[in-house]
Each structure stands twice: as C-alpha cells, then as structure tokens.
Amino acid sequence: MPNTSTAVAPRIYVGTYAKYNGGSIFGKWIDLSDFSCKDDFISTCVELHKDESDPELMFQDWEGIPGAFISECSIDEDFWEWWEDFEDLCSAEQDAYMDYAENQPKGVSVPLSQFRDDYQGCFDSERDFAEHLADEQGFLDTMEKAGISPAYFDAEAYANDLFCGDFWMSDNGNVFRR
Numbered sequence: 001m002p003n004t005s006t007a008v009a010p011r012i013y014v015g016t017y018a019k020y021n022g023g024s025i026f027g028k029w030i031d032l033s034d035f036s037c038k039d040d041f042i043s044t045c046v047e048l049h050k051d052e053s054d055p056e057l058m059f060q061d062w063e064g065i066p067g068a069f070i071s072e073c074s075i076d077e078d079f080w081e082w083w084e085d086f087e088d089l090c091s092a093e094q095d096a097y098m099d100y101a102e103n104q105p106k107g108v109s110v111p112l113s114q115f116r117d118d119y120q121g122c123f124d125s126e127r128d129f130a131e132h133l134a135d136e137q138g139f140l141d142t143m144e145k146a147g148i149s150p151a152y153f154d155a156e157a158y159a160n161d162l163f164c165g166d167f168w169m170s171d172n173g174n175v176f177r178r
Helices: 018-021 038-050 079-086 091-102 112-118 124-135 137-146 155-164
Strands: 011-016 029-030 057-065 119-122 167-169 175-178
Touching: 011 018, 018 057, 038 057, 079 112, 079 119, 091 112, 091 119, 091 175, 112 119, 112 175, 119 124, 124 137, 124 155, 124 167, 155 167
Parallel strands: none
Antiparallel strands: 011 029, 011 057, 119 175, 167 175
C-alpha cells in the first residue's frame, strides 16, 4: 500500500486584516475541534484580537479543512456538522476523504455519503485495483470454469479501460468511482 499522510485536526491561523495591512502577521493557530459551533469559534478569535475595536478576521492559513468550507475571510456554518461525521471515519478513510475532497472543483462540498459511495479502497497501482475488481466480480473463476487459464486475463488492458472511464486514482493510491 502507498504511504498516505494522516489526516490532521482542523485548525486555522487567525490574524486580522488591519494587522496584516500594517505589516504584522500576528495571530494564532486555533484548533477547530475545540469548538462545537461557528459562534464559539468566532468569539475566541475576537477575544484573541481584542486590541482592535472591531477586528476583521483573516484566516491566513488552515489545514485539515476541505476548501469548500473555508476562505480567507469565512468558514461555513456546516463545517462543524461535517467534522462530527468525519471524526467517525477511521484514519485511512479520513486520508482518502481528504484526497477525494482536494480533487473536486474549487468550492464544491462533498458529502460523506457521496464519498462512501465512490471510495473503492487504496491500491498500489491501477493494475492492482483491476485485478482486485476482476477477482471480486468472479471474472477469473468464470474463466477457470470455462477451461480458460486466468493467465490469459490482461489486467493491464482491463485497468486501462476502468481508469479511462469509471474510476480515478489519487496520487496516494486511493481509488474512486467517477
């Protein structure tokens, strides 16, 4: 299996536009898993920047958050519901979900149910997935029962057909249905 990074807890580096425009990137990394809703998170950010009368928050960097939920100046209200469901996934599924989300068009939120439908597993190569699928669907057993040696099965050609249409593989080896 290919090496995949472990999904990181969602966090944001929170500064303000006033500080940034004044030449400072002062802020703090804030772990979003410490909050149950957007209002509590925003209150903490405002408290962090209480030296400004009306801080205009600037999210200068973030990790562990799919792009559809965040921008430089806002975080989607639905993030916390998504995070609660995401935490229920095992670590390999979390990594695969982040792969999946990163490969969607910018701003498109991917429901976990859609991910679960599309995720096929993690494989070393397209050929390995093709061999797995052929075995799972009973192609090789059918060939043997028909008196045809499975050695005649062209896994490379089958993989090419699969990945030209119905499936795609991330750089981390995760396979998804299109």
